[in-house]
Each structure stands twice: as C-alpha cells, then as structure tokens.
Amino acid sequence: MRQSKLFTKTFKEVSKDETSFxxxxxxxAGFIDKLAxxxxxxxxxxxxxxxxxxxxxxxxxxxxxxxxxxxxxxHPKKVWEKTGRWKDFxxxxxxxxxxxxxxxxxPTHEEVVTPLVKKHVFSxxxxxxxxxxxxxxxxxxxxxKAGLLRGREFPMKDLYSFHRDxxxxxxxxxxxxxxxxxxxxxxxxxxxxxxxxxGGAFSKYSHEFQALAEKGEDTIYLCQECSVxxxxxxxxxxxxxxxCKNKKLKKEKAIEIxxxxxxxxxxxxxxxxxxxxxKGKKKDVEMGxxxxxxxxxxxxxxETNFDKxxxxxxxxxxxxxxxxxxxxxxxxKVSKAADEIYQTLSDNKLEVFYDDRKDKSPxxxxxxxxxxxxxxxxxxxxxTIEKNSVEFKERGxxxxxxxxxxxxxxxxxx
Amino acid sequence: MRQSKLFTKTFKEVSKDETSFxxxxxxxAGFIDKLAxxxxxxxxxxxxxxxxxxxxxxxxxxxxxxxxxxxxxxHPKKVWEKTGRWKDFxxxxxxxxxxxxxxxxxPTHEEVVTPLVKKHVFSxxxxxxxxxxxxxxxxxxxxxKAGLLRGREFPMKDLYSFHRDxxxxxxxxxxxxxxxxxxxxxxxxxxxxxxxxxGGAFSKYSHEFQALAEKGEDTIYLCQECSVxxxxxxxxxxxxxxxCKNKKLKKEKAIEIxxxxxxxxxxxxxxxxxxxxxKGKKKDVEMGxxxxxxxxxxxxxxETNFDKxxxxxxxxxxxxxxxxxxxxxxxxKVSKAADEIYQTLSDNKLEVFYDDRKDKSPxxxxxxxxxxxxxxxxxxxxxTIEKNSVEFKERGxxxxxxxxxxxxxxxxxx
Numbered sequence: 001m002r003q004s005k006l007f008t009k010t011f012k013e014v015s016k017d018e019t020s021f022x023x024x025x026x027x028x029a030g031f032i033d034k035l036a037x038x039x040x041x042x043x044x045x046x047x048x049x050x051x052x053x054x055x056x057x058x059x060x061x062x063x064x065x066x067x068x069x070x071x072x073x074x075h076p077k078k079v080w081e082k083t084g085r086w087k088d089f090x091x092x093x094x095x096x097x098x099x100x101x102x103x104x105x106x107p108t109h110e111e112v113v114t115p116l117v118k119k120h121v122f123s124x125x126x127x128x129x130x131x132x133x134x135x136x137x138x139x140x141x142x143x144x145k146a147g148l149l150r151g152r153e154f155p156m157k158d159l160y161s162f163h164r165d166x167x168x169x170x171x172x173x174x175x176x177x178x179x180x181x182x183x184x185x186x187x188x189x190x191x192x193x194x195x196x197x198x199g200g201a202f203s204k205y206s207h208e209f210q211a212l213a214e215k216g217e218d219t220i221y222l223c224q225e226c227s228v229x230x231x232x233x234x235x236x237x238x239x240x241x242x243x244c245k246n247k248k249l250k251k252e253k254a255i256e257i258x259x260x261x262x263x264x265x266x267x268x269x270x271x272x273x274x275x276x277x278x279k280g281k282k283k284d285v286e287m288g289x290x291x292x293x294x295x296x297x298x299x300x301x302x303e304t305n306f307d308k309x310x311x312x313x314x315x316x317x318x319x320x321x322x323x324x325x326x327x328x329x330x331x332x333k334v335s336k337a338a339d340e341i342y343q344t345l346s347d348n349k350l351e352v353f354y355d356d357r358k359d360k361s362p363x364x365x366x367x368x369x370x371x372x373x374x375x376x377x378x379x380x381x382x383x384t385i386e387k388n389s390v391e392f393k394e395r396g397x398x399x400x401x402x403x404x405x406x407x408x409x410x411x412x413x414x
Numbered sequence: 415m416r417q418s419k420l421f422t423k424t425f426k427e428v429s430k431d432e433t434s435f436x437x438x439x440x441x442x443a444g445f446i447d448k449l450a451x452x453x454x455x456x457x458x459x460x461x462x463x464x465x466x467x468x469x470x471x472x473x474x475x476x477x478x479x480x481x482x483x484x485x486x487x488x489h490p491k492k493v494w495e496k497t498g499r500w501k502d503f504x505x506x507x508x509x510x511x512x513x514x515x516x517x518x519x520x521p522t523h524e525e526v527v528t529p530l531v532k533k534h535v536f537s538x539x540x541x542x543x544x545x546x547x548x549x550x551x552x553x554x555x556x557x558x559k560a561g562l563l564r565g566r567e568f569p570m571k572d573l574y575s576f577h578r579d580x581x582x583x584x585x586x587x588x589x590x591x592x593x594x595x596x597x598x599x600x601x602x603x604x605x606x607x608x609x610x611x612x613g614g615a616f617s618k619y620s621h622e623f624q625a626l627a628e629k630g631e632d633t634i635y636l637c638q639e640c641s642v643x644x645x646x647x648x649x650x651x652x653x654x655x656x657x658c659k660n661k662k663l664k665k666e667k668a669i670e671i672x673x674x675x676x677x678x679x680x681x682x683x684x685x686x687x688x689x690x691x692x693k694g695k696k697k698d699v700e701m702g703x704x705x706x707x708x709x710x711x712x713x714x715x716x717e718t719n720f721d722k723x724x725x726x727x728x729x730x731x732x733x734x735x736x737x738x739x740x741x742x743x744x745x746x747k748v749s750k751a752a753d754e755i756y757q758t759l760s761d762n763k764l765e766v767f768y769d770d771r772k773d774k775s776p777x778x779x780x781x782x783x784x785x786x787x788x789x790x791x792x793x794x795x796x797x798t799i800e801k802n803s804v805e806f807k808e809r810g811x812x813x814x815x816x817x818x819x820x821x822x823x824x825x826x827x828x
Contacts, residue, residue, distance in 0.1 A: 007481055007543040009534050033530050035486055037513075041530060042484040044545075050484075067421055070456040070464075072449055073487075073550060074567045095509040097566065098556040099451075105519075116447050116455060120423050125773075129421040131458075136487060136550060142512040152511065153488045359539075 001044075001320065002342075003355040003368075006030075008043045010368050021215055022299035023147025025311055029371045031319075038144025038152035040295075045372070048319035050155070053294050053301075054134050056186045056316065057157050060179040064172075066132045066159055071112050073136060077102040079111040082270045091139040105138035110263070110289060113160045114271040121285065123276050124164055128172065132159035134294060146217065148299030149255065159290040162268075164277065169262060169286040176290045180209055180258050183292070187301060188314020192257070195220050195229030196242045202264030205234075205242060210254035213303045218256055221249035229254070255300045263287040311373030312396040320353040321412060323374040324390075327362045327381040338380040341390065341405055348409050370395070378408065415458075415734065416756075417769040417782075420444075422457050424782050435629050436713035437561025439725055443785045445733075452558025452566035459786070460712075462733035464569070467708050467715075468548050470600045470730065471571050474593040478586075480546045480573055485526050487550060491516040493525040496684045505553040519552035524677070524703060527574045528685040535699065538578055538691050542586065546573035548708060560631065562713030563669060573704040576682075578691065583676060583700040590704045594623055594672050597706065601715060602728020606671065609634050609643030610656045616678030619648075619656060624668035627717045632670055635663035643668070669714045677701040725787030726810040734767035735826060737788040741776045741795040752794040755804065755819055762823050784809070792822065 008030040018024055018034060026032040031046030042050050058068065077094075080086040086094075086104070093105035106112065117129060134157045144152050159176065163169040177194065184192045191212040199205045210220050210229050220229040223241035230241060230249065240247045265284040268274065273285045298317070305312045315321065322345060326338035335356070342354045353374060355365050369377050379391035379400075389402040392411075403411075422444040432438055432448060440446045445460035456464050472482065491508075494500040500508075500518070507519035520526065531543060548571045558566050573590065577583040591608065598606045605626040613619045624634050624643050634643040637655035644655060644663065654661045682688065682699040691697050712731075719726045729735065736759060740752035749770070756768045767788060769779050783791050793805035793814075803816040806825075817825075 005479070007531070007534055007540075007545060033533070035526060035530075036488070036490045036517075039486045039488050039490075041486060041526070044481045044483050047482055047484050065419070067458045068461060069458050070461050072453045072455060072567050074450070074453050074552070076450045076453075091512070093509070093511075095507070097507075098505070098554045103450075112449060112455070116449075117421070119447070120421055126421075131421060138488070140512045153486050 001353050003353060004357045006044060008045070010371055018147070019145055020147030020149065020299075022149060022302040025302050025306060026148070026299075029311055029373065032148070036152075038141060038150065038154075040148065040151065042295075045319045046298075049313070049317050050294060050298055052317045052319075053187060053298055054155075054157070057134065057183055057292060057294065060183050060186075061130075061132050061157070061159060064130065064175045064179050065128075066130045068133060069131055070133050070135055071106075071109050071116070073106050073138065075104045075106045075112060077104065079115065080104055083111055083267060084270075085111065091141055093138050093140045107137050107139045108289075108291075109133070109135075109158055110160070110267045110287075114267045114273050114287070117160075117162055117285075118271055118273045121162065121273065121275055124278055127162055127164045127275060127285065128168055129162040130159060130172070132157060132290075146299075148295040149217070149303075151295060154296065155294045156296075157292045157294055161288040161290070162273075163286040163288075164275070164283070166264075166286055169264075169288050173260060173262060173288055176260055176288070177207070180260070180290075180292070184209065184211070184257060184297075186316050187297060188317060189257070189301060189304060191304075193220065193222060193227070193229035193254070195231050195254075195256075196234050197231045197259070198233050199262065200266070202266055203262040206259060206261040208256050209258035211257050211300050211304060212252050213255045213300065214253060215303060216253040216255040218254050220252055220254045222252055224248040224250060255296075255303060257297050257300050258290075258292040260290045261288065263289055306373075307396065309367070310371035313373045313375060315375050318374050320351040320374050321376060322350055322352045323355065323369045323372065323377045324352050325355045325365050325369055325377060325379050327365065327379060329356060329358055331382060334380065334382055334385055337385045341378070341380060344405060345409070348413065350409070350412055376408075376412065415767050417767060418771045420458060422459070424785055432561070433559055434561030434563065434713075436563060436716040439716050439720060440562070440713075443725055443787065446562070450566075452555060452564065452568075454562065454565065454709075456709075459733045463727070463731050464708060464712055466731045466733075467601060467712055468569075468571070471548065471597055471706060471708065474597045474600075475544075475546050475571070475573060478544065478589045478593050479542075480544045482547060483545055484547045484549055485520075485523050485530070487520050487552065489518045489520045489526060491518065493529065494518055497525055497681060498684075499525065505555055507552050507554045521551050521553045522703075522705075523547070523549075523572055524574070524681045524701075528681045528687050528701070531574075531576055531699075532685055532687045535576065535687065535689055538689055541576055541578045541689060541699065542582055543576040544573060544586070546571060546704075560713075562709040563631070563717075565709060568710065569708045570710075571706045571708055575702040575704070576687075577700040577702075578689070578697070580678075580700055583678075583702050587674060587676060587702055590674055590702070591621070594674070594704075594706070598623065598625070598671060598711075600730050601711060602731060603671070603715060603718060605718075607634065607636060607641070607643035607668070609645050609668075609670075610648050611645045611673070612647050613676065614680070616680055617676040620673060620675040622670050623672035623674075625671050625714050625718060626666050627669045627714065628667060629717055630667040630669040632668045634666055634668045636666055638662040638664060669710075669717060671711050671714050672704075672706040674704045675702065677703055720787075721810065723781070724785035727787045727789060729789050732788050734765040734788055735790060736764055736766045737769065737783045737786065737791045738766050739769045739779050739783055739791060739793050741779065741793060743770060743772055745796060748794065748796055748799060751799045755792070755794060758819055759823070762827065764823070764826055790822075790826065
C-alpha cells in the first residue's frame with residue numbers, strides 16, 4: 001500500500017474528550033476514528049490489524065473443532081425472558097420495533113445459540129459441538145471511557161460448547177485454556193495470567209485471562225508459587241491462592257482479555273436442550289462459553305506495546321510487516337529505486353506500507369513510522385542507493401544497519 | 415469438512431411462518447437459521463458462501479481503489495439531524511442510551527462517512543477518495559417476509575466516493591458500474607440489467623442493478639433496443655427508454671441487487687466537507703454512494719439457481735466445490751478409499767465437503783447433496799473402487815461418468 005494513496009492521515013493531537021490511552025494512540029496513528037463515546041470506526045490500518053487478530057483466533061478455534069457461524073444482533077424479547085435475563089442483565093439495550101414487538105441488541109448469545117443448537121441435537125451421537133462467531137456486540141453502558149477496552153458497540157469472539165456430561169465439558173474447557181494462551185502469545189502479549197474468578201451457580205470458579213498493564217482497570221493478585229492470578233472478588237472471600245493456598249500474592253494492574261465459563265445446565269434447562277443417551281434416557285446438555293473481545297484485545301496490545309514515539313506492533317498483528325520510507329524522493333533516481341524495492345518486496349509476499357509521499361520531510365516521515373509502529377522500517381535515500389542497500393531498523397530498537405534487499409527478504413521470510 | 419462433524423442438519427420441512435422461497439431453501443439445506451422475522455443466523459455453510467460473496471466484492475472494490483474500513487452501527491442523533499434525515503428516514507431505528515442521549519441504528523452511512531472523511535481532506539491533493547465497508551445494517555421494517563432479500567438486520571457493502579468535481583464523479587461512477595457487473599457475473603448471476611431509477615435532487619437518474627427472477631418483488635421494463643431496464647417509478651413519468659426513447663419495453667419480474675447514486679453535494683454541504691482547489695478557492699466535495707446487500711445477493715443467487723431438488727450454487731460462491739459422497743461405508747475397504755480420496759483432493763487445495771456419515775442411506779445422502787447443491791458430486795462406493803475410480807456428476811446435469819481421481823483434479827483445478 002502506498003501511503004500517498006491511504007486516505008487517512010496521522011494526527012499530532014486528539015480531541016480532549018478522548019481520555020483513553022489506547023484510543024489516543026490509535027486515533028493519532030490513523031487506526032481508528034471516534035464517532036461517539038464507546039463507538040469507533042476501524043480505519044483501513046485498524047481493520048487490517050483487527051482482521052489479523054481475528055484470523056489468529058479463527059485458526060485456534062478451528063483447531064479445537066470450533067465451527068464458525070454468524071448470529072444476529074437483534075434478539076426477540078421472548079428468548080431473554082426464558083432465561084430471566086430480560087430483567088436481570090444490566091446493560092441490555094431494549095427497544096420496540098415498528099411491529100410493536102420488543103427486542104434487545106445482543107451483548108452475548110447464550111439465548112440465541114441454545115435454541116439454535118437444540119434444532120440439531122437429538123442423540124448422544126450429535127455431541128459434542130463447539131460453535132463460535134466473531135460479531136458485533138452492544139452494551140448500554142452509562143459511561144464508556146476506555147477506548148477499545150469498553151465500547152457501547154464492540155466486536156467479540158464468543159465460543160459455545162455443548163457436551164454429554166461434565167467430564168467432557170471439563171476436558172474441552174482445558175483445551176480452550178490452551179488455545180487462549182496460544183492466541184495471546186501469537187498476538188504478541190506477554191505477561192498473561194490465568195486468573196481465578198467467581199464461577200456463578202454451576203461451577204466454583206470461572207477463569208479470566210489477564211494481561212498485566214500499567215493502566216489496567218482491573219486489579220489481580222499473582223500467586224508467587226504457582227503463577228496464577230486471583231481476581232479481587234475471590235480475594236475478598238479468601239485471602240489465598242485457590243490452587244495452592246499460598247498467601248504470598250502480588251498485587252498488579254491488569255486488563256481482562258478473555259474469560260471462560262462452565263455454564264452447566266443454566267441455559268440448556270430453560271430451553272430444554274437435551275439429548276437421548278446410550279441407554280435411551282433423556283439428559284440435559286452441559287454447556288461452556290468462552291469469550292474474547294477482539295477490539296479489546298487490539299486495545300490491550302497497544303496498552304502493552306508502545307514507547308514515547310508511538311505503537312510497537314507485534315509481528316503477527318501489525319497491519320503491514322514493513323514500513324518502506326523513501327527520502328529524497330524528489331530525485332527521480334531515488335524514487336525509482338524505492339519503487340523497485342517496493343515491487344520486489346511485494347513480489348516476495350511481504351506486506352509493505354510504502355511512504356512515497358513527496359510533500360513530507362524526513363522528520364515527518366520518521367515520526368509517522370514510529371507512531372504507526374510497523375515491525376521493520378526500511379529507508380531508501382540517496383545515501384543508501386549509492387551502496388545498493390537499504391537502511392534496516394526494527395521498531396523498538398535503536399540499531400540501524402545497511403543491508404542488501406536480498407538479505408532483508410531472507411531475514412523477514414523466516 | 416466431514417459432514418459427520420458439521421453440527422447442522424438438513425430439514426425436510428420448514429416452519430410455516432417462513433414464506434420466502436430463498437429462506438425456505440437455505441433453511442432446509444442448513445445454510446441459515448431464522449431467529450425472528452427478518453433476522454437470520456448464517457450457519458457454517460451459509461457463512462462460507464457469504465464470505466465468498468464478500469471476498470469477490472472486496473477484490474472488485476479494491477481494483478477500483480476502494481479502501482476497506484468498518485464503520486459502526488450506533489449513530490448519534492446529531493449527525494442524522496444535520497442532514498434532516500432523523501425525521502425523514504422512514505425505517506430508522508431510534509432509541510435512548512443509558513446516558514439519556516438518542517441514537518439510531520445505521521441503515522446507511524452517509525452521516526458517518528462524510529464527517530469522517532472531512533477529517534482527512536484539506537486540499538485537492540487529497541482527492542479522489544473511495545472507501546467502503548461490509549457491515550451489518552438495520553431497518554425498522556413493519557413486515558419482513560422476504561428472507562434474505564429484506565431483513566431487519568442485514569449485511570451490506572456500501573462504497574462512498576469523494577471527488578473534486580462532477581466530471582471526476584461521473585468517471586468513477588462508470589468504473590463502479592463495470593465493477594458491479596463483474597461482481598454479479600462472478601457470483602453466477604445471469605440476466606442482470608442496469609436499470610434506470612429516479613435520481614433525486616442531484617442527478618436525473620440513479621441506477622439499480624436488477625436480476626430477472628420469477629418471484630422478484632420488483633417490476634422492471636426491459637428496452638428491446640439497448641438492453642437496459644427501466645424501473646416502475648420512471649415508467650410512470652415517461653413511457654419510453656430513457657436512453658434511446660424506444661417504446662418497445664418488456665415487463666419482467668426482478669430483484670434489485672445493487673444501486674449506485676450520485677449524491678452531488680447533498681451530504682458534503684451540511685457537513686461542510688470542502689477542499690481548497692488549485693487556485694486556492696474553497697469548493698464542495700462531490701460524492702457518490704454505491705450499495706450491494708451481500709445477504710440479499712446470496713438470497714438472489716438462490717432465487718435464480720435451483721431445481722426441484724435444491725440449490726444449484728455457481729462455482730465461485732458454493733461453500734465447497736465438491737461433495738464427496740461415500741456409499742457402503744460400513745465396509746472398511748470403501749471408507750478407507752474415500753478417506754484417501756478426501757485427503758488427495760484436499761492436498762490439491764480443492765474444497766471438499768465429505769459425506770462420511772455411517773447412519774444414512776444412499777437415498778438420504780443423494781437427497782442432501784442435491785439440496786445443498788455443491789457444483790460437483792463425487793461418489794465412492796464398492797462399485798467405483800473396483801474400477802479405481804469415482805463417479806463424477808455436476809449439479810444441475812444428469813450425466814454421471816466414472817473418472818480416475820487424477821482426472822477429477824485436472825478437471826477442477828482449471
């Protein structure tokens with residue numbers, strides 16, 4: 001992509017009503033635009049990053065037999081009444097349609113997925129099932145000031161699993177744990193802790209995945225013995241690690257980036273989602289649900305990967321791998337060389353964002369490259385083309401080195 | 415994908431409240447599920463088809479310099495008031511959030527994209543711009559009985575273009591026309607006509623793309639001279655072809671699958687979207703908008719590609735290219751041979767839906783294959799493995815032929 005063609009620009013300042021760190025960074029760098037509090041557009045660069053996050057999640061969900069579909073946002077009142085959550089769910093958007101019937105905008109999909117799966121499950125042979133979707137959720141928040149971390153409208157991956165019995169649910173639950181750690185690792189998040197949280201009526205604990213972050217809105221307590229986290233709610237009930245009973249706990253700020261929950265029969269019972277077992281007996285289906293806010297995950301990556309100059313995108317979620325910056329491109333010789341390098345890199349299937357702008361100074365170009373934060377910056381200038389090379393620099397490191405383009409390709413194709 | 419693992423089943427009957435042909439077909443075949451009138455889930459097979467439709471659209475939009483992004487569904491009242499459409503837009507969902515402010519659920523995005531683009535446009539050098547997104551729209555319809563053709567919640571691609579002057583808009587408008595015809599052709603739609611429709615205040619005509627369809631809800635008049643269509647609204651004003659003035663017009667039923675519209679300065683004026691031209695003068699930006707309902711397009715493909723037995727998916731939008739059906743798979747020899755063929759086809763990057771179910775009769779398997787409607791059916795049975803072959807049949811044709819697997823690959827890889 002040629003930067004001269006990209007319709008968005010970077011900004012030095014952000015409107016004062018934006019107080020969230022991730023949103024300020026992403027707006028400045030041209031990844032998102034704020035329409036209203038808690039409501040953002042993903043601009044071209046932001047959409048590319050979000051798509052990469054989603055595709056990593058898809059691969060890991062598919063690898064644990066998740067089947068992708070897409071459930072709607074408009075939910076009829078009757079399914080939410082069936083579970084008692086029409087009244088109880090605190091941030092549910094509710095309204096009447098032109099047909100005078102009441103609907104909600106879905107903040108989660110147990111009420112939709114359970115009756116849907118019921119249409120396809122009859123016998124034990126039809127289980128287990130795992131289905132997921134990545135879709136836009138809505139929450140009627142009174143305040144929404146955390147950028148991509150807490151939106152009124154936000155994209156989310158939710159996986160639901162359906163099992164013959166608790167044992168099968170337990171096994172699957174462990175598989176999801178592993179898949180979640182893989183996702184967060186591939187997204188470049190370090191310091192992610194499985195954290196014990198309240199489990200509701202059907203399970204002693206549920207689990208959150210918490211990423212340590214200076215400005216995190218959650219407080220967690222890290223067990224120094226077994227490296228799990230405990231959330232505040234649990235700590236108020238018991239002042240020790242639920243796993244090893246150790247009391248040496250370190251208080252940390254963190255951002256919740258995922259949660260997994262054994263639902264048991266909380267939703268299968270009201271919808272009568274049952275099956276006939278091997279002995280011909282009717283049994284309730286055991287369910288689990290597993291969420292990752294995909295926009296929130298992108299916001300968390302920013303909250304944990306930055307320096308004074310801008311974002312430092314981890315390799316696999318950067319919108320492009322390379323920022324190719326052409327200096328002196330008033331000179332035809334230089335701009336021609338840069339064009340050729342752009343072509344060569346693209347032919348080698350490397351993703352290149354090419355700063356071919358003619359009306360920007362080197363200082364502005366470097367500042368933009370740092371702000372946007374792609375993993376590798378390559379500079380082409382009068383100086384570099386004399387040596388038939390480019391200047392190679394990794395974002396977040398100071399060192400620059402002159403390199404032949406073939407070497408760049410070899411280094412980055414690994 | 416192994417059919418035994420797919421969580422959805424096909425259905426012989428559909429609930430009586432579903433009266434739309436496309437929805438009945440797609441529900442029976444396991445592509446969509448109905449949550450409420452005008453509100454559907456895309457099941458795994460349906461999501462695959464919908465993704466293919468969307469990816470064709472993406473390629474054609476990118477080829478005319480469209481930049482993809484993702485704008486939100488929740489729109490603050492103030493942007494809709496600015497254009498006077500808060501009151502005038504007849505199917506606008508409106509409601510109050512917890513913060514007591516009013517919002518709409520977006521049925522279209524002129525009110526969002528115009529102020530967004532304004533943040534990035536200053537000079538003539540910043541134009542032209544074309545941006546699009548594929549996103550979920552909402553319309554507060556009193557009745558919604560046309561399946562995927564008219565939803566209360568529906569996915570749509572909308573492209574918006576921004577130009578220095580009318581001439582540049584006119585040129586781009588023609589490019590979009592070509593791109594739209596390419597999209598519909600690649601989606602396997604025949605008999606698509608550019609159709610003249612009312613243009614509103616800023617242009618004499620706008621254009622619809624209409625696909626002839628027996629059960630189409632629109633009536634169009636085809637000019638026998640110049641092969642364009644004319645919609646009813648225009649015909650009521652003038653009883654001839656707007657292009658050649660010919661009065662020989664043939665009345666046809668059709669489905670609208672796209673529309674393109676020159677907006678002029680209808681939206682740039684209220685948002686003061688202007689630029690400084692070469693002479694230093696401030697000018698209003700000229701805009702165009704271009705829509706394709708992606709779910710509607712999928713529904714139209716079904717309404718125009720079927721027989722008594724089921725859907726007949728065009729090659730590029732079928733969820734899988736091949737339905738590999740194993741008969742006699744109680745016999746280990748046969749099921750092993752089918753497994754190997756499945757592997758070989760998949761290794762050759764062919765997309766295979768593999769009916770490996772052990773509890774279904776050949777009749778049930780053939781009925782499902784016809785209903786689901788993949789382009790090619792391959793049968794593996796005791797009979798075919800004796801001849802080291804598979805039975806090859808194209809959906810919609812009667813002829814079957816025994817074929818070596820290498821020949822199948824050669825035939826389908828083209």
